[in-house]
């Protein structure tokens with residue numbers, strides 16, 4: 555316990571919060587779960603977070619109250635819950651990992667403001683495979699920029715039926731990065747689904763399609779369609795542990811950096827955590 559990172563999980567009773575609690579407890583060398591925050595009316599309030607996550611008790615109950623002695627916070631909650639979490643972290647100088655998607659523009663600005671005083675990792679996907687695929691998508695886009703006949707890029711995302719936001723934060727990030735690599739004039743248009751008499755597809759659009767099916771923990775397919783052939787870049791989670799493990803890696807990185815020293819205040823992403831910030835685009 556003495557050398558472990560004291561972790562509070564925000565949204566601890568949710569699908570992702572439970573997996574973060576479970577993986578943190580398994581990795582007892584690095585983490586101790588000291589806080590498991592959820593809203594006051596959650597039916598699991600008062601129950602041990604480990605029990606809720608399907609593992610042995612971790613000696614931290616699901617609670618709306620923040621414990622006093624916390625090293626770092628990992629958030630997997632909802633956009634409506636994030637403001638309170640960020641305010642708490644700023645007030646208590648706690649480093650923060652934000653994984654919640656569907657944030658408004660003003661919430662993104664609040665994160666940037668908060669990052670002036672605390673270190674924050676914020677990313678729509680904590681998965682190694684997804685972040686690597688984002689870099690690959692940028693490279694493919696650049697390589698095909700001048701292909702004869704042009705290339706049409708569409709982003710398909712599939713998630714479980716319970717997901718509250720669409721398209722996924724990850725799909726939007728893929729689109730943002732691909733848009734930068736397209737470097738189009740006129741500027742890239744982001745087209746969400748198609749219906750009716752849409753007319754021919756233009757060269758400077760990126761299409762997004764959100765599929766909601768069963769218990770899919772997250773899958774993204776980037777289609778690069780040319781005249782005569784196509785590339786499909788597919789990245790799919792088998793379960794939620796890729797995201798939970800990524801969030802814990804981000805927390806460890808904020809606390810210990812590359813050289814054992816805590817990271818200074820700033821807004822970081824998973825490319826920073828994974829050492830891919832300068833990867834060729």
Ligand SMILES: NC(=O)C1=CN([C@@H]2O[C@H](COP(=O)(O)OP(=O)(O)OC[C@H]3O[C@@H](n4cnc5c(N)ncnc54)[C@H](OP(=O)(O)O)[C@@H]3O)[C@@H](O)[C@H]2O)C=CC1
Nearest residue numbers: 565567568569570592593631635653654655678679680797
């Ligand atoms: N960046 C990444 O790698 C990933 C990001 N995500 C994102 O993480 C978020 C959570 O996903 P998921 O775990 O599936 O969702 P869940 O709905 O299962 O979990 C969210 C939890 O937060 C709780 N909550 C609601 N309001 C508050 C509040 N005011 N304070 C504290 N907790 C609150 C919810 O309670 P209740 O159920 O009662 O609403 C629930 O327990 C989503 O935005 C999702 O898109 C998901 C996976 C990976």
Ligand SMILES: O=C(O)C1=N[C@H](C(=O)O)C[C@H](O)C1
Nearest residue numbers: 655678679717722723724772
């Ligand atoms: O809600 C989810 O489940 C997921 N949300 C994230 C997103 O919106 O990109 C990441 C992952 O795909 C799972």
